[in-house]
Amino acid sequence: NPVTVPRHLLSISDLTPAELTSLVLKASRHKSAVKTAWSAGEIPKALSGTLGGRTVAMMFSKRSTRTRVSTEAAVALMGGHPMFLGKDDIQLGVNESLLDTSRVISSMTSCMVARVGPHSDVVGLAEHSSVPVINALSDDFHPLQIIADFLTIHETFPERVPKADSLGLEGLKVAWIGDSNNVLFDLATACIKLGVDISIASPAGYGIPSVMKDVILSGRAGAARPGTLAETTVPEEAIKNADILVTDTWVSMGQEAEAKKKLAAFAGYQITNDLAQRGGAKADWKFMHCLPRHPEEVADEVFYSPRSLVFPEAENRLWAAVAALEGFVVNKGKLL
Ligand code: CP
Ligand code: NVA
The missing domain is CATH 3.40.50.1370 (Aspartate/ornithine carbamoyltransferase)
Structure with missing residues (x-):
């Protein structure tokens, strides 16, 4: 099988003006559709199942309230499984390199959402990953x-x-x-x-x-x-x-x-x-x-x-996470 190189979201520089516009407008549409359904006591249909049981690894080397909650909630809304991996949960940085970690985790999941210190860490993860990597905050950028x-x-x-x-x-x-x-x-x-x-x-x-x-x-x-x-x-x-x-x-x-x-x-x-x-x-x-x-x-x-x-x-962090996961994981980086 030909190896397809995944598209990553490491900073806003990775997006054209049209793509950034499209992500924001999709976030807006999902927000109103889901909230309308919820307020009518209905289950929102459009997003449910779009992740089709896929696992999203969330590798966080620093604390987080909004990024963690929004990503986990977005994955749940889309019918996937969010797997939170804090810095004390995995071997990375103690017993295992970034390269090996990236190859192993990406072989079993459909996306890595990573919060790191040096930006080079998220770049390194992306280099060795077979799935999209989304930057959940590095020392240099915070695209979500x-x-x-x-x-x-x-x-x-x-x-x-x-x-x-x-x-x-x-x-x-x-x-x-x-x-x-x-x-x-x-x-x-x-x-x-x-x-x-x-x-x-x-x-x-x-x-x-x-x-x-x-x-x-x-x-x-x-x-x-x-x-x-x-x-x-x-x-x-x-x-x-x-x-x-x-x-x-x-x-x-x-x-x-x-x-x-x-x-x-x-x-x-x-x-x-x-x-x-x-x-x-x-x-x-x-x-x-x-x-x-x-x-x-x-x-x-x-x-x-x-x-x-x-x-x-x-609150809009939730809808941004939905749009980013849809764009980079479900639609494989095709944002327009
Ligand atoms: N704004 C933001 O990223 O917040 P957290 O650090 O709580 O995720
Ligand atoms: N500049 C802050 C943002 C936190 C979301 C930090 O890096 O700690």
């Missing part, structure tokens, strides 16, 4: 989060009509106030691809590394109207005219030893109503955060306000 984030933005601006290769969000402005991290790198790539302008404020020394900037800006290729990217160390500058203010923890998993230093460097970066007003955000600005949230990066007055999209954003 960004599919959910764009579903949330799509829902928040219903007057914006999707097109074939974009969600119709061109010209919206996102302001990221905080650390340059995995979530930002994929968010910025998606913004560039979908024509959303992104302005980033991080303290000096915590900006986007230049190799990563090249990755993000390579999203311009193939975008009909690429979004623009601007960087500053002044939060107010980034916020000017922003439609959506976004942040994430200042101390990502694995950076705990740097916490004290980072918290000091990020003083003044907390998103508050006063900061948004001083910066001149649009009158009806919204707030997003991938969660888990720590109080230092955003004040309660914003986080728990009507502007905050954080809980719908978290």
Whole structure:
């Protein structure tokens, strides 16, 4: 039998603007179909059985609430079996190499959803896997989060009509106030691809590394109207005219030893109503955060306000997982 090379989802860079648009719109359609059925007391039919009893291995070397729950729930909805493998459950990293682990697990399952430290770990898993690998967060990227984030933005601006290769969000402005991290790198790539302008404020020394900037800006290729990217160390500058203010923890998993230093460097970066007003955000600005949230990066007055999209954003992780599993596992990477 000819060996078919599986298609993987390791970062938003793996998707064309049309494919990213399609994943978001499919997530949206599944969300409304399933929730309509559930509220009518019916069993949603379209998705059930699409995984046909296939097993999805979930290899998580770090903690997770949203990614774990959304992936397990999505696999259950689709009639598959989610197999959670925490770092103390398998031989990987202690008694067995990444290569051997990848060959063995992929020989018995239909997908590996992996949360790792170094991005090279998920790349290595993919290299040796006979099934699709989906990145569930690496030190560099978080594609499932960004599919959910764009579903949330799509829902928040219903007057914006999707097109074939974009969600119709061109010209919206996102302001990221905080650390340059995995979530930002994929968010910025998606913004560039979908024509959303992104302005980033991080303290000096915590900006986007230049190799990563090249990755993000390579999203311009193939975008009909690429979004623009601007960087500053002044939060107010980034916020000017922003439609959506976004942040994430200042101390990502694995950076705990740097916490004290980072918290000091990020003083003044907390998103508050006063900061948004001083910066001149649009009158009806919204707030997003991938969660888990720590109080230092955003004040309660914003986080728990009507502007905050954080809980719908978290729920949308489920529908993003459904769309990604459908696209990469059921449809074997054919996303259009
Ligand atoms: N946003 C996110 O990925 O959350 P978890 O770390 O809880 O999965
Ligand atoms: N930047 C955070 C995201 C968690 C979902 C981290 O890597 O810990």
